[in-house]
Amino acid sequence: MGILRRKPKKAGQALSVLPRHVAIIMDGNGRWAKKRSLPRSAGHSAGAETFRRIASYCRKLGIEYLTVYAFSTENWKRPKEEVDSIMNLLRRYLKEAIDSMEREQVRIKVLGDTSVLDKDLQELISRTDGLSHQIETKTQANLCINYGGRDEIIHAVREWMNAPDRQELTESELSKYMYTSGIPDPDLVIRPSGEVRISNFLLWQSAYSEFYFTDTLWPDFNERELDRALESYAKRDRRYGGVKG
Numbered sequence: 001m002g003i004l005r006r007k008p009k010k011a012g013q014a015l016s017v018l019p020r021h022v023a024i025i026m027d028g029n030g031r032w033a034k035k036r037s038l039p040r041s042a043g044h045s046a047g048a049e050t051f052r053r054i055a056s057y058c059r060k061l062g063i064e065y066l067t068v069y070a071f072s073t074e075n076w077k078r079p080k081e082e083v084d085s086i087m088n089l090l091r092r093y094l095k096e097a098i099d100s101m102e103r104e105q106v107r108i109k110v111l112g113d114t115s116v117l118d119k120d121l122q123e124l125i126s127r128t129d130g131l132s133h134q135i136e137t138k139t140q141a142n143l144c145i146n147y148g149g150r151d152e153i154i155h156a157v158r159e160w161m162n163a164p165d166r167q168e169l170t171e172s173e174l175s176k177y178m179y180t181s182g183i184p185d186p187d188l189v190i191r192p193s194g195e196v197r198i199s200n201f202l203l204w205q206s207a208y209s210e211f212y213f214t215d216t217l218w219p220d221f222n223e224r225e226l227d228r229a230l231e232s233y234a235k236r237d238r239r240y241g242g243v244k245g
Helices: 029-035 040-061 080-104 119-132 149-162 171-175 223-234
Strands: 021-025 065-072 107-111 140-147 188-191 210-213
Touching (some): 029 040, 040 065, 040 080, 065 080, 080 119, 107 119, 140 149, 188 223, 210 223
Parallel strands (some): 188 210
16 A cells, blocks of 8 residues: 655655556557657567656655566567567666666566566576566566566466465465565556556556556656656545445
8 A cells, every 4th residue: 555755845846645657558659759750669669668767766656666668478469679669678678787786776577477578588588587586675667578467377276286385366365475574565556658458457456556547758757747647646535345434
């Protein structure tokens, strides 16, 4: 759930409630590029820069977890050229993260089925994960790569069934086998680009998340846009199915 914390004055209007975990569906890269008569790869590159800025801003605000939908299990259906472009961006980002994580004070974790990725990418992910464990910071950025909410639930059930020490199947027990094990559920899910659907993102974890939709395309999403989402969240009355007196 959200925690009581004041934002730094320079970060914008002070809020009484700040989410512990923000999740974002990074959508609109292709449309952003099309509007500028640019290849879709240019949109993904611009979107990657937006992610860097927002991750840094979340650290400054004191948000502990940022989870972004970078590449879904369905995105393999896109043209090979576009898929290759996204994977190359991931390579570049992870290489930069290995060099800058300690300086930027943002841990990186990749969520999803990485077994189908190229071997060099798997190695970069492993190196990044190992380095992240050495970083002392309260901020963690989770990149959902080859991720799908339904696929994650199936994966978790299979892992539970094969666990030698499995316990009775409960919500808390199954959560241990999710890619997000050990990470609190998102308090706020943000969907840019004008779409108003969840697109198979964090289906299990977002059961009681607050949602915020904006027409802004992801490459144009900035710190002020995040402030607006946080201001909206601060006004919500979260009851989790109960009734407050």
